Amino acid sequence: MQESRIALLTALVVAVGLVAGCASTPNGDPGDPYEATNRKVYNFNDSLDRNIMQPVARGYVKVTPKGARTGVTNFFGNVGYIDTVANDLLQGKGGQFLRDTGRFVINSSLGLGGLFDVAKEVGLKANDEDLGQTFGVWGAGEGAYLTIPFWGPSSFRDAPGIFTSALLRPTFYLMPIVSLPLGAVNAINSRANLLEATNIRDQAALDPYTFVREAYRQQREYKIHDGNPPGDGFDDYVEGEGDAAILKIF
């Protein structure tokens, strides 16, 4: 069963790579050579989201008290925390590795399986690391931007992390009768947590695909640099010369 799930994940990642490889557009954003395909996948994901995930997530928010949702978020955050711990180590963050290990142990035990974030109360705040960030810390560029079916924005650098973080979730190895409903609850709860962000997207974006791509890239940079991206990461804001040079803000 585990093998079949691993196979499914691998197939998904490979399929995305193949589809992406078939359809490159020459004149677009240089970091997004597969824009034509990505846009199609984006539209597919978006209609799925609007017709199924969003209504379900809104219903879930209506019927579940906030405290319960926080508990669910904490639980799945803790289940996925081994990924952060492993990547602390890969990035050579020794102190953070020890604190995050402590955090995982405390929340898994005193926090009743992760439902309560007790560790935060004793000063062990949650960190956010994954394989894509580790590659970034090691110096890898973003690679081509990708929109992954049923998933969303990613990139060649970040996509393998989807695979490894799934493997590092203890719930992945449970019987399907347990792991599938758990996965569904996680998906609905995660979608609910993003409702505010997608509202902002819907209100502000003129071209939602471009908006999401840009926001994704910046947030990844921000995370790779643990909240302190280098000055130049904010872009040179002007394509031009002459008096426009004064606009080069970072």
Added chain:
Amino acid sequence: MRNELSRDRGLDHHYRLGKDTKCSAHMKKICRHAIVLALITYGLTAWGNDHLDAGKAVVEKLHASLLQAMMEADALGFSGRLEILEPVLSETFDFATISRIVTGKYWKSLDEEERSGFIDVFVDLSAATYASNFDGYSGEVFETLGVEERRGNLLVKTAIVKPDGERVTLDYLLRDVDGVWRIVNVIADGVSDLSLKRADYTAVIKSEGFDSLVSKLHGKIEDYGAVSR
């Protein structure tokens, strides 16, 4: 006064040392240098703090008006919040520079009328966005965390903190416009509003043209007005 005192001490010193006038002159020189140095240092620090404080004050002024809009949201309604926020935004943001940046390389091809028209729409859009999003108060606090100088510009670091501890960091980038600090970018949790808008807007100009961008922005302003209380 201090200068005179040290000169007196220098004289004392001179008497005690007898005829060694060379040494006394040396001491005086050191004293004078020390005073000049002290004055320069004081002057520099005072200037340094002044311009950092001025930048901080601009952001805090914006935050104060946002807080007012939030606290009196229901009484003011959307149009009331707009009325409060628009003048403050016009005063604290450098919309001319922002407009140039968000239209990217296409700015150069716009004529004067198109440019000033775009700036006007953009000001309205910003006011409508803030008036729509800051539409209620549940104990949020704006914290100013610090100010840094970045290549002649200022980065004012702040955060909105909710009562449950959830926080959104807001970094403001300010540039000097004729001696006044004005905001050119807001970076929320690492996402730069300027870069986001530039990517979004230039994508629309590229595929549909500048006029379509402007009419879409007008549409957004109407949407904000329609959905907001």
